[in-house]
Amino acid sequence: MTDSAEQSVTPRYGQAIVQSAERMGLVLPIELTERLRHAERVPLSWQDELWEAFCSASGDPLAGLRLGLEIQVGHLDSVGMLLVTCDTLGEALEELIEYAPVIGDGGEFQLHRKAEQVYIDYQPHLSVRQPERVEAVMASMLKLTRWATGGRFQPSGIWFAHSPLAPLEDYRQLIDCPLYFNAPCNHLGFPVRQLALSQIQANSALREHLRRLADQTLSALGQHSLSARVQQLVRTHPRWGKERIAEQLELSGRHLNRKLAEEGLSFKSLRESVQQQIACDALQADRRVADIAEQLGFSDENAFVRAFRRWQGVTPARYKAQGVDRD
Known part of the structure; x- marks a missing residue:
């Protein structure tokens, strides 16, 4: 079993990728598939390897979208069943936000309303094949939501933060939903009234059992730990320092350091880990280096460049260029 402090993904999601590769006649690295077969949780780094191997072997720019349309409830661990046993779509989305880490640590979901529209946002924390993986997540949300509501769910559209990976006509042949690209964020939108849509597999007794199971899994994964x-606080407020974060946790800065040390961690290492991920995501979204430095609370652009080179081994400019090369 992997270290509970390490970011991970349910092996069932990896199985979906392997099964899709088998259906397509693709050959994935045997050593990688063997590792995945015996893992109770899949480290995010292994999942990165799997996505890279899958997309490279397929040669299909829409491999992620196709995979998302093949995802089944069982591929989402116990959370998949928890979501479909909720009474309404609105309740299911609230559970998704809470229990998404059981599926994996690759991103976060948030729900917000604007006028008469609701948007379920997906913020990825991925450095490998991010556009393909985002398309898989959004396509699976669309497919499973339609299935859970007996086909009554009618989306307003799906918005992607990245550029199209293939001609728009290729997308239209696969997915019958308005698609928008180069958006400020990734989200699925729909009218507010659809939050009340009933779900065909609603089962309150089973839902309570599955929620307890999900709570146990979250606890085992360390999602309720101080770290x-x-x-989470640093991700929401990346400019905040130790004292401000400690204040939100009703601790002193010194006490926060002591409690983190009990988990074998430090505030500095945790903060830099989150800053690194935010920086990588922002660079992949082609944001200006100066803006990223300001967002993360660096004194100036040069200080950020030095820190980023220490984190990644390359400058922000080179990191962006490598991303373009991979595309």
Whole structure:
């Protein structure tokens, strides 16, 4: 079993990728598939390897989208069943936001309303094949939501933060939903009234059992640990320092350091880990280096460049260029 402090993904999601590769006649590295077969949780780094191998072997720019349309409830671990046993779509989306880490640590979901529209946002924390993986997540949300509501769910559209990976006509042949690209964020939109849509598999008794199981899994994964709470606060407020974060946790800065040390961690290492991920995501979205430096609270652009080179081994400019080369 992997270290509970390490970011991970349910092996069932990896199985979906392997099964899709088998259906397509693709050959994935045997050593990688063997590792995945015996893992109770799949480290995110292994999942990165799997996605790279899958997309490279397929040669299909829409491999992620196709995979998302093949995802089944069982591929989402116990959370998949928890979502479909909720009474309404609105309740299911609230559970998704809470229990998404059981599926994997690759991103976060948020729900917001604007006028008469609701948007379920997906913020990825991925450095490998991010556009393909985002398309897989959004396509699976669309497919499973339609299935869970007996086909009554009618989306307003799906918005992607990245540029199209293939001609728009290729997308239209696969997915019958308005698609928008180069958006500020990734989200699925629909009218507010659809939050009340009933779900065909609603089962309150089973839902309560599955929620307890999901709570146990979250606890085992360390999602309720102090370090996880610190990381979440830093992700939301990347400019904040130790004292401000500690204040939100009703601790002194010194006490926060002591408690993190009990978990074998430090505030500095946690903060830099989150800053690194935010920086990588922002660079992949082609944001200006100066803007990223300001967002993360660096004194100036040069200080950020030095830190980023220490984190990644390359400058921000080179990191962006490598991303373009991979595309």
